[in-house]
Amino acid sequence: MRTIWILVLVTLSVVVYAQDGVPELITDRPDQTESSSVVPLNSLQIETGFVRENNKTDDARLISFAYNTTLLRFGLFNNFELRLGIDYLGEDVLANDTGVSDIYSGFGPLYTGFKVKIAEEDGWRPEVAFLGGLALPFTANKDFKTDYSALSSRFSFGHSFSERISLGYNIGVEWDGETPVPGYIYSAALGVGLTEKLGVFLEGFGLIPEEGGVEHLCDAGFTFLVLQNFQLDVSGGIGINENAIDNFFSFGFSYRFFK
Known part of the structure; x- marks a missing residue:
């Protein structure tokens, strides 16, 4: 939470003047679909926010938080960006049979990745980009460390x-x-x-694992461009089938530093 407030104070302390030719602010939040655009060359873009997920099973009620989910995007080349992400997470698990609640919090695994634009939009042909990423389990708090x-x-x-009006869509593994x-x-x-x-925006998304249950969800939300390089967002979604979480809610902001 402290990181969020520091970023907010820094952002709001900067006076941004309108300039001709400033590239459009395109973000990878709040929806689940990653954009096919990369950040401008030598620009640093910060996208951060809060997420709460609710899920209830026969055995327990689970409330998951991402108190601070932050993604840093840097334009290394005209068609290539580096990406670094870190989340501060929390979980509240209430067992139905005992009524005992277990609460956990800590940093999730550090994410490193990239996005490269492959093709520009041309008539019927869409804009295309490829994203790759790796989350490192040894960087996480013990409660959120993966195997x-x-x-x-x-x-x-x-x-x-x-x-x-625009349409974005992703496929991947x-x-x-x-x-x-x-x-x-x-x-x-x-x-x-x-x-x-x-x-x-309106969105549908999901996960089809090779083992286990398929998850289908949908969400919707709003974005508001406060300044040319500063955007607020709010969104929420629900699970469509039994394997998906019940619902979630998110809000946050994105800021891009000028070159």
Whole structure:
């Protein structure tokens, strides 16, 4: 939480003047679909927020928190960005049979990755990017340390139907670190610009593991562009099938430092 407030204070203390030619602020939050755009060359983009997930089973009620889920994106080349992520997590597990609640908190595994743009949008052909990442279990608090390294890879596609309507979708594979068995991920998000500053999105996403139950979810949310390089967001979603979590809620902000 302290990191979030420090970032907020730093951001709000910066006076941003309107400039012609400033690239559009495109973020990878709050939806689950990663954008097919990379951050501008030599720019640092911070995307951070809070997430609460609720899930109830026959044995327990689980409330999971990401008090501070932060992703740093740096434009190393015109078509390539480096990515570094860290989450401060919490869990509250209430056993139904005993009524005893166990509470955990600590840092999750450090995430390192990249995104490379493969193709620009051209008519019917979408914008295409590839993302790869690795989460390192030894960097996590003992309560959130996984047995294996978590790997992820996905292709991201983007279509612009007009200045205010766009569609993004991802397909990929990931290893969550809990088992050596991979799962296949999918997502599709429709974004609509209601005004020049206010946007809304609708999304469906899920996980299809090689072993275990399939998870399908949907969510929706709003983004508000406060300044050219500063955006607020709020979103929420629900699980569609029994294997998915019951619901979740998120809010956060994104800020890009000028070159």
